[in-house]
Amino acid sequence: MAKTIKNYGFFSYEVNEALHLSEKEEEILENIFKNIENEYQSNIDQFSQDVIIAHIELILQYSNRFYNRQFITRKIANNEILVRLEKLLDDYFNDDEKLVAGLPTVQQIAEHLNISPNYLSDMLRSITGQTTQHHIHEKLIEKAKELLTTSNLSISEIAYRLGFEYPQSFNKLFKKKTDISPLEFRQSFN
Numbered sequence: 001m002a003k004t005i006k007n008y009g010f011f012s013y014e015v016n017e018a019l020h021l022s023e024k025e026e027e028i029l030e031n032i033f034k035n036i037e038n039e040y041q042s043n044i045d046q047f048s049q050d051v052i053i054a055h056i057e058l059i060l061q062y063s064n065r066f067y068n069r070q071f072i073t074r075k076i077a078n079n080e081i082l083v084r085l086e087k088l089l090d091d092y093f094n095d096d097e098k099l100v101a102g103l104p105t106v107q108q109i110a111e112h113l114n115i116s117p118n119y120l121s122d123m124l125r126s127i128t129g130q131t132t133q134h135h136i137h138e139k140l141i142e143k144a145k146e147l148l149t150t151s152n153l154s155i156s157e158i159a160y161r162l163g164f165e166y167p168q169s170f171n172k173l174f175k176k177k178t179d180i181s182p183l184e185f186r187q188s189f190n
Contacts, residue, residue, distance in 0.1 A: 001053055008060055009118040010067050025066055032059050068126060081120070082127060084113055089139040102163040103140065106132045141177045144170070148186045155182045 005011070010019070021029070036055045039048060088109060092098050109132060110117040121132045128135075140162060147158045159170035174182045 001057060005060075008064065009122055010063060013116050013119045019063065019066055020070055021066060025062075028062060029059060032062070067122070079127070081113060081115065081123060085109065085120075085124075085132075085135065088112055089135065093139050093143040096161065099161060099163045102165075104136060106136070109136070137173065137177060141174065144174055144182065145185065148182055149189050155186075158182065 032055050036052055039051050039055070092104055106117045106121065110120045113120065117132070124130060124132055124135065144158060144162060147153060147161065153161065155171065156167040159167035162170060164170040171181055174185070178185060
């Protein structure tokens, strides 16, 4: 269990991202806690520890289920976060001063949205099927394509303008996301 506990992202959620349970869901979890208490109060034998651990794992599995359900049932609130994320990224990639400082991190974006990075990524994955990092890269590629087609800046200048320290890193990411190099992309428009 110690090896798998890190797989439960909700342990790093903030207090305001708490799990909202229906009465039925509360009852399910309360019954599991009662079972753990009964096991603990009973005569301890060679199976007690395994039974208690199995119940704790069951609580974790139900918590995963309920959080995933929550992302679906709270779509209005989550869609508002998605809209705020898109605006934040648009503003960022249209501000040359911010861009020169480097790409925004998932942590920075989550802080700006007042949610934890794991909650943001889990929520985005449930709505769009993509992580926060993927959204950042999509906006970056969108801005890169704009610069490649509307400016006379060199590929290196575009890379620096987009916050890359090394143009090779920009070239590698661009090619990974589009299957062609920035130069090939630019040439396809000429």
